[in-house]
Amino acid sequence: MVHSFSYETGYILLTLSVRFNLKDFTLKKSNGCLVLLNAEIIDVFLHPKSVAVIGASKKFAKGGFRITTNLITNNYKGKVYLVNPNAEGKLYGLDFKRSILDIEDDVDIAIFYVPNRFIPDLLKDCIKKGVKGAIIEASGFEEVGEKGLELKKKIIEITRNFTKIRIVGPNCMGLSTFDGDSDSEEKEGFFSGFGVFSTFKRGNIALISQSGMLNGGYLMHIMTKYPNLGFRYSCSIGNKTDLSEIEFLEYMLTDDTVNVIAIYLESFKNPRKFIDLCKKARSMPNKTIILLRGGVTSQGQKAVLSHTGSMAENARLINGVIKQSGVIYVNSFYELFQYARSFSNMYKTGITFPKKGNVSFVAGSGGAGSITADLTMKYGLKLPILEDKTYSVLVDVFPDWMPPNRFAFVDIWPAMEKAMMNKVKPEVVTIQVYNALLNDPNIEGIFNMLFCSKQFRALNNIDEIISIAEKSPKPFYFWLVGEAKEVQRISNQLGEHHLPNFPSLEEMVKNFSILVQESKNTNFS
């Protein structure tokens, strides 16, 4: 009879179970607890049936208050228990328990928001209670040096190397599951962080991050900036003392509701396994992984050491992992979410990924066209030569004094002037030009550079373009210029129709180029 499996033994058995497709394989331990497979424990963490907030509080400024608020106001469907020996009265109609041991029912997950020195004893209680997992949000572990390292050692001892209870964190912002939209009747979710989200949409993006700010303030920023962008999970993994990017990534690959996995790391817990999982994702038709790494340079490494306690990793190792894994690699938080948006849209709408990078421009400005033409070369895209049929449509609608180009750069303004002179409605010309371009087999997508002005609404024909773009099997990307208010109005309108627009020409070109990159990596049709 085995008293307790070491983590490694569990992992070997798990690997075997995966190899032989033993999906429901679990190990019963002597004390009656289950050692769960990684995918199973992550499932419990993201969809718990019951949670206890350890450090729950009625004081507004306390994290324990905000975590409880997040659970209750977002209609978390499981049971919530509040634990705080010093609190009295009720919060949201719930009593405070003095200890997790005072709870009669089973507790899947304990969410810790208490100072780090109390954690070891509270963790012992959780193990006694049979709690499956703990989310520890307190900081002050290896990131602060000697004292924190001792605390970490204690936790490893108490949990018998994480066989008695699994841990997310410490030094993290919790896990979030988006089950419904914040503005719909099905509003529902599991939000265990202390950042309160008032606006969110369920979607196909999962975020795995070693910076809690990304799961909190920045995600809040992105969700209010792109109100139509939906998320499925947001996982803050902190110092990843036990569970890490590996287990969460593995889970996301098996979860059909997730298409895009956006990851921020300050270290690789297991580079070889990370590469294997990324390679696996590349062979799956509906998964894209986007990675941002912090701590690549020596100055960055100093910063990550004091942030999540991550030790310096050689830049060559980091670059090797990025290259071998074949992930889409980004340079900033913003790019991480912008790329996630681009892929999220592609999967949601089922648009064909461009394969060759042949793109056409429709611009109201020659200058914007010139800069974009330079950018297409920088990012490996091409301006194809138009088919005869396409070209002849353009010759018809353009004036003699400003004939169209033979290559796919359409400066549409002269055609509009000709239309006005001939008393033809501008939208007729717009529709003709767009249909001609879309029917050209050499063209895989269209960059639209629109001048937005209240006075000239009649000329940019946004309604007609949106209606064509929505039915188009080829991606339409937008760049808007003009009066800020009008730009905002049209930008919102595009957002409602899930048509992406970009603040700069370079971002537009880059976001298209990653679609081509991803289409080459995988076997997407």
Added chain:
Amino acid sequence: MVHSFSYETGYILLTLSVRFNLKDFTLKKSNGCLVLLNAEIIDVFLHPKSVAVIGASKKFAKGGFRITTNLITNNYKGKVYLVNPNAEGKLYGLDFKRSILDIEDDVDIAIFYVPNRFIPDLLKDCIKKGVKGAIIEASGFEEVGEKGLELKKKIIEITRNFTKIRIVGPNCMGLSTFDGDSDSEEKEGFFSGFGVFSTFKRGNIALISQSGMLNGGYLMHIMTKYPNLGFRYSCSIGNKTDLSEIEFLEYMLTDDTVNVIAIYLESFKNPRKFIDLCKKARSMPNKTIILLRGGVTSQGQKAVLSHTGSMAENARLINGVIKQSGVIYVNSFYELFQYARSFSNMYKTGITFPKKGNVSFVAGSGGAGSITADLTMKYGLKLPILEDKTYSVLVDVFPDWMPPNRFAFVDIWPAMEKAMMNKVKPEVVTIQVYNALLNDPNIEGIFNMLFCSKQFRALNNIDEIISIAEKSPKPFYFWLVGEAKEVQRISNQLGEHHLPNFPSLEEMVKNFSILVQESKNTNFS
């Protein structure tokens, strides 16, 4: 007696006049007209005493209507004449003349908004009338091929190689001079383009651009996006058949109201002269030139040919000019204006340019700090080690469980938590931390990464930070994250105090790094 100087002869005489410091040197021609020095003719173009709008119209959709509206509604102080043989009645109380020859007074500048085929004859009239310069906004010249080239040739003949009249354009969006703010009593300006500006501020930036869109829609976008950013001139040079970036740049170097010169080019009219002018600017204490080039790649060159008719230039020539000129080089329209804003602020506030690139961070997020630390290395900046005095201030305000770093990365959150536990007001700690960093001689500027949330206003202490930043001789750069509305509110507040904030960490770091670059180029104190 010399009948007419060729352009080249004029240029040689001009060069001599500059060499011998003959500032008021002008050449009298046989017919009584003056051949003006370049700086003098540009001065007439940007500050004309009287203008005629050729092609003025009462029809709202016509450019000639909008140009007239721009002149009248923005309180252009010179005289305005309207020319259109087909128009009747009055516009803004002004009669229509059938020809420029019907105007009794002198006309400095004629603004052309007529189809290109009418231009040669109208230009002959202008010469007869003694008009000094013409701004030709019509397109359809060398950019459309053979026919346009013939038209260009005709114009060169009629103007006797631009000795009879000087020309801006064709294929341009006019010139703008900002003499006052749009919302002030002194609202005043000379706006000769057909893009109508409703909101503008006078400032220290001059824009010289070969894409009219930059002078029109994009400038409008930037002016509404950054309402506190001021411009002095906006010059659209189009195909630059006669006057080009050379003459405008030369003028900007002599104009004390201009500190920042933002340039977009699709070709170099005279690379050697351009390099010389840029080098000259580098030795001047209050001038910075920022350049964007279109048509660098073969695809970009195809686009510029059809845009401004500019012929392909070898990428090595382009790179050589950029390197030798020592200008700040940018990659996008947005960067052009963002860098212009950074320098505009520096000159306006008289803040010291950082020389070594030693920068400190104050962040509410470790992840943002890690990414920024990586970015500082990418852009050649350094996180210096704190002086003992600075460090001991931080040790005092930070809790034992999360001591501060020895290097200049301050993750301020734990200090805030300690303050709250000890019932110390958060702003007291904020002020202590900022003053300690500012007094550290190793630190040349501060990156501020602020979490913006309505609920946590008490914690980011924006009023105190602004008050310190405003008095600081070292630049404060901001990056805001959090709820979109609160980010916008604080962003506006920073804008009012001329404190720059950036949508991404990379932009923040890049914009600081160009200050260091410029400080090395010049002898700024």
